[in-house]
Amino acid sequence: MAVDQVTSTDPMQAFYDEIHGKDLDALWRAHAEGGPRDASYPPRLWKWSVIEPLTRRAMELVTPGPDAVRRVLTLNNPSTRGGATHTITGAVQVVLPGEIAPSHRHTAAAIRWIIKGSGTITMVDGEPCMMEPGDLVLTPGWTWHGHINQSDGPMVWMDSLDVPMVMTLKAMRQEPYPDELNPATKPIGDSEARYGAGYLQPVWEHSTSPISPLLRYPWARTEKSLHDLAKFDASPFDDVAFRYTNPATGKDVLPTIGCWIQMLRPGVHTKAHRHTTSALYQVYRGHGSTIVNGTQIDWEEGDFLALPPWSWHEHINGSTSDDAILFSTNDGPVFQSLNLYTEQAYPDNKGYQAVTGQYSA
Amino acid sequence: MAVDQVTSTDPMQAFYDEIHGKDLDALWRAHAEGGPRDASYPPRLWKWSVIEPLTRRAMELVTPGPDAVRRVLTLNNPSTRGGATHTITGAVQVVLPGEIAPSHRHTAAAIRWIIKGSGTITMVDGEPCMMEPGDLVLTPGWTWHGHINQSDGPMVWMDSLDVPMVMTLKAMRQEPYPDELNPATKPIGDSEARYGAGYLQPVWEHSTSPISPLLRYPWARTEKSLHDLAKFDASPFDDVAFRYTNPATGKDVLPTIGCWIQMLRPGVHTKAHRHTTSALYQVYRGHGSTIVNGTQIDWEEGDFLALPPWSWHEHINGSTSDDAILFSTNDGPVFQSLNLYTEQAYPDNKGYQAVTGQYSA
Amino acid sequence: MAVDQVTSTDPMQAFYDEIHGKDLDALWRAHAEGGPRDASYPPRLWKWSVIEPLTRRAMELVTPGPDAVRRVLTLNNPSTRGGATHTITGAVQVVLPGEIAPSHRHTAAAIRWIIKGSGTITMVDGEPCMMEPGDLVLTPGWTWHGHINQSDGPMVWMDSLDVPMVMTLKAMRQEPYPDELNPATKPIGDSEARYGAGYLQPVWEHSTSPISPLLRYPWARTEKSLHDLAKFDASPFDDVAFRYTNPATGKDVLPTIGCWIQMLRPGVHTKAHRHTTSALYQVYRGHGSTIVNGTQIDWEEGDFLALPPWSWHEHINGSTSDDAILFSTNDGPVFQSLNLYTEQAYPDNKGYQAVTGQYSA
């Protein structure tokens, strides 16, 4: 009763109550409250030393198949709704010898970044793709895909999907394949033979799709390219860094996920900048630190680091003798398409942040 | 206690508990639960007969200015986080004679669709844009904009912004203009003089931006074009319908918001289809119904209708003598850019849904 | 014998003779001779006072039909191989009441710029296009087209084709239509109803072709747009000038021919510049002069002026009370596509050339 009375004596509040009941709201109230705040969230690190034992437990507890579909531990950033960042997911998938992760398809697109093992095949719309450490393998949206480990050791990789974007857009649909594994309709290496040279295209192919026709980017060329580039140029913010591209268009590999490979040379300490895009790093080699908004985050091989949007960040290779290599996925293509990309160099202190704290999970 | 004991005796549950504590999750559990569901939500109608008296109340209760900024009633779809659909907002803005809605800018982009009144100017990055009923006026992201009513009657328009998209992307930033109204730096009609012919461009202009350089699309040509097109062709699903375009590229007016104008001829009953995009309709003229997933929703002049994504829908003009005209905004450009657009014609019953219910708010 | 002896005693000349016999040449000889010279050619003016009486004679002498096909006087620039410039042709076509210029098609594309008369239709792949003074009508490459004059007066227009480009590329093919006139398969005004608003597109159309889907650009909007633009901005080199565009892409109307409309305001004297492209002007209204490489060329209504590539040029409206209006075609799209476009402002004398001579044909 008291509440009702109060309400009825404040015409503004009465108005608010009335319009809320009609699914309307007063914009000026939001404005009065200061409008959008907290456009970002804290960074998050997942230690491989924590994940790795859990993947072993998962090996015992669950088997890919009709019930479990995938043996996947997802990186669950508490600041997001089920992603590693607010736009992309990250996860670790393990397939044991002889196992099949049964085929399905979904409107969300995925990339696989191979961490460990050999001899597993991902079947992407009928093309069997080999998976070796350091390879990048694409499974574009709505392609049938399953995995089969034909080797005698476990296979471990990073999955990264655009699920948060697609969920946000209410565009997520999913379908199981009627059988266990969609069959191979092409020989192993088909798309690599066509597009793998990068700058050669079969004269009869004329792809203009925003989805790369090349499904696998093998590690050997990636690694060599990093070392080649290191001799010529580097970014003050990212050191030696490449964006993987769709060879048919020169743009990002997928319209919703960008992929980068990055080498921090021994002793490198980059300058800080920030951009509207977010990223999920996997430490492929080495150890070091990333300073995010003044907080130093130490990482070592196998760790995953979620970089939130619009956050000052700079990278440090913790070794003065060895390279550190970071693979990362990002939402860059989305920001480019929607004209929302901006970046800034850190203006103070010659570009280096003051470290104001140490990250602890 | 009982709960704890159960947990500790179920190794699976114990595992789940443990990984949750480490910001990890088990994908197979989500899969076991059936994966993504409910990719859409119900349609929503806002009646002008409800909104209109509330705008009058708002005229008494609040005045645009430093505190309130805007006299805007937002369409608050309860199935979304503050949008009319999950990707775009809708609202009704009223500016009274002599009032100024002070200038600001935000990364979110807006369109204005003029409903009533005359003699108000929207200042868009220094270009004063006239606002007359049926005009479409753009305020692209990060442009300074304010409104000033120099007439002797109230001015009413529909706002539609990409705020939910931009919020989702954590890319929302906002800035008040240091003064009340950003000053005019161009004469009235500047962008119309350059690009208003639609298919003529000043020889010294070479815009390739995804943001239309034309800021105002006046009603006279829109209306004439609808009647011209009606004599030649129409869509089975949308009847006589145009997409507004960026004259410099032929694409949608903004990278995040598409705008349509649509005329349902007397007696027209379109066939049903569905698409991954959502839309917010404003009934500019006439009355009729839209059947969404079997539910008939009756509308009349001034009403707003939110069409959720992937929903079967067909339109009926309720009059056999007069046209009905619908303006709408949609997230089409986003779905096109991210390669997520699909549509389907309703396969049964010659393309018409069976009506299984009547909409009530 | 003497000649042979001379040859045999000069080893260089002997070498040249030998390789020429084998369809080889010595590049160094060309280099020694100074390489490419004379990249351009003189401007050329055709007076309407000369052409007009000849069109009358042509009306008596020849009738369009199976034998003559077209009553067309072509502007034969002696510096080119059959063009008005080296890349585009210009011509005057006359169709008398009741006449039909029978249908054919060719890989070369054409534009028609209507000078005089009314009531003639050009049939473009089944779409009948009205022709009124000041209209621009397109007949893209390989479209069937014929003309029929259903009025009671003669019809006169300017033709401009990309024939020299297409001939150069050995891509010219031509086919007569089996009958007199290809039949109408669409109503008059079809493409105008779809694309004529310029910035509205039927929601079911998704043209991305480099060929404009709009076939007719009527004079009324062109003229109004010139006057509108005049109030806001102008080019120092071209005064008030628009490029006609393909409304589906914002680019030139055809991949091989650009079209401009240009208004020199009373008393205007533009500054000089030069560009790699050439143009053919038709004086639609008024009188004045163009100074090309120092030579003053006076023109009046109806005249045609060929502007050679890379030539300094500036325009003068000869009247201080009336506008002068120039329509022109150019090879701009070709130079843009092939990355060969450059332009320069005249660097001396505040941008104005010294007049060193007067043009006489």
Place this chain on the structure above:
Amino acid sequence: MAVDQVTSTDPMQAFYDEIHGKDLDALWRAHAEGGPRDASYPPRLWKWSVIEPLTRRAMELVTPGPDAVRRVLTLNNPSTRGGATHTITGAVQVVLPGEIAPSHRHTAAAIRWIIKGSGTITMVDGEPCMMEPGDLVLTPGWTWHGHINQSDGPMVWMDSLDVPMVMTLKAMRQEPYPDELNPATKPIGDSEARYGAGYLQPVWEHSTSPISPLLRYPWARTEKSLHDLAKFDASPFDDVAFRYTNPATGKDVLPTIGCWIQMLRPGVHTKAHRHTTSALYQVYRGHGSTIVNGTQIDWEEGDFLALPPWSWHEHINGSTSDDAILFSTNDGPVFQSLNLYTEQAYPDNKGYQAVTGQYSA
């Protein structure tokens, strides 16, 4: 007198004479004469066995330098104005140990296809490009370039330029470099380190130019790619064939010249087709025949073959044990940009032409 009388008694002829004097022509006369004919011309073969001894003579007769600029024998197709085809040139360039072909630049673009030798550098706008057999090196239009042979053997390569196109467009300009060789401003391999992976781009590079930022395409990857593709797919008309691409856009390497590499597997006899584009082949390896419009043209290593536009052609590898490899340049990008590309499969005899003659030069 007689002539004058005849003329004066034929009013048509009198008219023709009169208008010719005024730089006008009568289109109907051209039409009466049947319009454009002979859109193509015969194929042309240049034998290496003929060229090679002449290059040796040229080594004795001429030295690159200020006077001779380049020791280049051009393939002078008598059916064209100084090209190997009507749109592209072909030539053989030789640089002897210690020699410098001095730097210059021209609006025409060039490619170099290395035939023999090692240790020569082409300096392209400050980037020194290594040249090894089978490499493709680009010198885009208006880039300073010179060559220096630092090895102890002669260097031989094929030049192919877009000179006929650029001359036709009157866009040819040329400038000598003030000094002998433009200096290196970048280290050897700069563009390869950035773009040489083909599908990796430095994150700070954002080229969208139609000119490839990659200047050298080394043979090793080309050769491997041909063998890889051979295992998967081939064209019925061209067997195993790649188009070299601009890695930043996926399109042809230059806006005016396309480059192909093609492997005819042992015993292959392709089907015939024709297209509006022309090509110049260099036989890099092997021997065989090409049948052009019924004429069989036998070729062996080192030969050059000009394929005219719109000519039926099929290829035969003359060996049943060894691959034949053809490099070729073509005008494909021009035809694509100008919307003039068409192709047809040979409709009769299961796709194979009847051989009606044997080519002899």
